[in-house]
Amino acid sequence: MTEIRDARAADVSALAALHVQAFPGFFIARLGPRFVAELYRGFIHHPDAICRVACENGIPVGVVAGPLRPEEFFGELLRSRGIRFALAAVPGLLRDPWNVGRRLLAAPLYRGEAPPRRDRAALVSTICVSPAVRGGGLATALLDAFCMTAAARGARYVYLTTDRNANERVNAFYLRAGFVLESELQRPGGRLMNRYLKDLGQT
Numbered sequence: 221m222t223e224i225r226d227a228r229a230a231d232v233s234a235l236a237a238l239h240v241q242a243f244p245g246f247f248i249a250r251l252g253p254r255f256v257a258e259l260y261r262g263f264i265h266h267p268d269a270i271c272r273v274a275c276e277n278g279i280p281v282g283v284v285a286g287p288l289r290p291e292e293f294f295g296e297l298l299r300s301r302g303i304r305f306a307l308a309a310v311p312g313l314l315r316d317p318w319n320v321g322r323r324l325l326a327a328p329l330y331r332g333e334a335p336p337r338r339d340r341a342a343l344v345s346t347i348c349v350s351p352a353v354r355g356g357g358l359a360t361a362l363l364d365a366f367c368m369t370a371a372a373r374g375a376r377y378v379y380l381t382t383d384r385n386a387n388e389r390v391n392a393f394y395l396r397a398g399f400v401l402e403s404e405l406q407r408p409g410g411r412l413m414n415r416y417l418k419d420l421g422q423t
């Protein structure tokens with residue numbers, strides 16, 4: 221039986237492993253489970269973040285996480301956990317000093333890429349499901365749980381970004397989940413992103 225609940229400190233290692241498994245080619249995952257674990261600790265312990273986990277027989281098989289006020293959250297996270305993040309990033313920095321160093325230096329400027337003129341917009345920073353249980357509706361249930369929690373905690377909108385190109389299945393998933401394509405972004409390096417938005421007042 222699947223249970224969706226708030227994540228706990230004891231879940232961190234399992235969530236980090238799940239994230240690395242789900243996103244093997246992505247930058248944060250390539251920094252390794254120790255770095256990813258610090259990120260999930262931030263989501264779990266920060267009062268303005270949401271971290272919901274899906275468990276089967278007590279074992280985490282999916283997670284969704286993000287801040288209610290991303291424009292404040294990421295700066296606070298770096299101030300409170302910056303040394304831990306830096307130490308956790310050392311192995312990745314040694315493997316690829318140019319790319320990792322460049323992106324780590326840009327991290328303090330990141331504020332969540334919130335859509336303009338949208339107050340009280342919560343960000344889905346990450347959502348992932350174990351490959352063993354994909355296709356069973358668990359990702360939809362996690363996304364719904366995030367939106368319900370965000371609405372209960374005062375959010376009016378939920379938004380997220382995902383790759384525009386070569387990502388048809390994921391883009392279609394967010395459209396089916398009731399999100400609309402709000403805009404397109406281009407990140408440094410030319411990476412094209414879609415930004416999706418859901419108005420919680422219309423659900």
